[in-house]
Amino acid sequence: MFTALAPVVLAVFLGFLSISIPLGALALEVRDHLGFGAATVGWAIGLQSLATLLTRHQAGTLCDQRGPRFAVLLGLPLTACSGLAYVLASVLPMAPAASLAVLILGRLVAGLGESLFLTGLMSWGIARVGPARTGSVMSWVGIAIYAALGLGAPLGLAVQPVFGFAGVGALVLLTPLLAWAIALRLPAVPASGGQARVPFHRVLGLIWRPGLVLALATVPYAAMAAFLTLAYAAHGWPHAGTALLGFSAAYVLVRLVGSGLPDRFGATAVAVGSLAFEAVGQVLVWQAGSPAMAVLGATLTGLGFSLVFPAMGVLATRSVPPEQRGRAVGNFIAFADIALGVTGPVVGMATHWFGIGTAFLVGAGATCLALALLASVRLGGRA
Numbered sequence: 001m002f003t004a005l006a007p008v009v010l011a012v013f014l015g016f017l018s019i020s021i022p023l024g025a026l027a028l029e030v031r032d033h034l035g036f037g038a039a040t041v042g043w044a045i046g047l048q049s050l051a052t053l054l055t056r057h058q059a060g061t062l063c064d065q066r067g068p069r070f071a072v073l074l075g076l077p078l079t080a081c082s083g084l085a086y087v088l089a090s091v092l093p094m095a096p097a098a099s100l101a102v103l104i105l106g107r108l109v110a111g112l113g114e115s116l117f118l119t120g121l122m123s124w125g126i127a128r129v130g131p132a133r134t135g136s137v138m139s140w141v142g143i144a145i146y147a148a149l150g151l152g153a154p155l156g157l158a159v160q161p162v163f164g165f166a167g168v169g170a171l172v173l174l175t176p177l178l179a180w181a182i183a184l185r186l187p188a189v190p191a192s193g194g195q196a197r198v199p200f201h202r203v204l205g206l207i208w209r210p211g212l213v214l215a216l217a218t219v220p221y222a223a224m225a226a227f228l229t230l231a232y233a234a235h236g237w238p239h240a241g242t243a244l245l246g247f248s249a250a251y252v253l254v255r256l257v258g259s260g261l262p263d264r265f266g267a268t269a270v271a272v273g274s275l276a277f278e279a280v281g282q283v284l285v286w287q288a289g290s291p292a293m294a295v296l297g298a299t300l301t302g303l304g305f306s307l308v309f310p311a312m313g314v315l316a317t318r319s320v321p322p323e324q325r326g327r328a329v330g331n332f333i334a335f336a337d338i339a340l341g342v343t344g345p346v347v348g349m350a351t352h353w354f355g356i357g358t359a360f361l362v363g364a365g366a367t368c369l370a371l372a373l374l375a376s377v378r379l380g381g382r383a
Helices: 002-020 022-032 040-068 068-091 097-129 132-185 200-235 241-258 261-265 267-286 291-305 308-317 321-356 358-376
Strands: none
Touching: 002 022, 002 068, 002 097, 002 132, 002 261, 022 040, 022 097, 022 132, 022 200, 040 068, 040 200, 040 321, 068 097, 068 132, 097 132, 097 291, 097 321, 132 241, 132 308, 200 241, 200 267, 200 291, 200 321, 200 358, 241 291, 241 358, 261 267, 261 308, 267 291, 267 308, 267 358, 291 308, 291 358, 308 321, 321 358
8 A cells, every 4th residue: 555655645745845835934925025914914825725725626526537647737737836926926026016916826826736736646545545545545645744834834934034935936836846747657547437517515515514623623723824933923932933843743643653543433532632632732822931832832733633634534535425536535625725715814814903822812712613513513423
């Protein structure tokens, strides 16, 4: 299984590096260089996920009808184009509003590219190892995603002071092209079928409960990705990327040693414990009086979030027939897109009125809401 899945996981990692590298750097670019406020930072970051959300179902349909390889080889070059937009926004002599417009265009292109390559790679991985190992595919893809998210943000923040935001854009241009080269060498798998159009609401009706839990569990990460660097700056603390690295390290470690827990104890039980850790972590970040406390809170958040994705993902994919698997994968991930897309703008407005720390209070509230949902809805028992 590892031989079949390893190149897919590596392609996911490289593709998502291009998504994560600009996150912290983009917040500083929009606020400090272009001179816009926290609400604009939230919109600039969140618009990518909104673009991804609007195209997930179509990406899943494309995977089912044309095969995952087609979607991947289309999505990765589009993602690389977002890096070109970041470079142009940084080096061309333009007014701040024009530079912001080019940045936003890059975010929208990245959203479309991510929608295609991630849905395609996950469907490709499931096809290569078999549907019975969907949980393993979800686990390893999740490791690749959050390893990239944890490493990418500190990398972008390290590159920005030396090479400017243009250097960040150059990395965003390069990493998906490396992933594209890997995907190009992999043999195609047959399309799963499903040539008939399946309404969005029909697939959504089968997977909305695990998807909603995923969305609420994703809010803490979205809040940290958009506003943790600004919170560190407000406190005068250095090394904001350390907290995101702590989130990612805890996420990957728990995923490596505990990926079988949902099968042993049931998806609901694992999700309850995971969300409790997330809530505690967000409260610690909200109340942090030192960088060490913020790192501890971010680490507990990553520890808690780690197993929500595979537990809910298995439930989602088992809720639909095989010929709709690509659409199920796409629409399930879309719930995380909703959280990532909505959290930035909404929390940006909240922080404008109530301060940067509000972002993490919102994260804690979202996890508590997810816990309430788990207490009132059966999610499938021992899935």
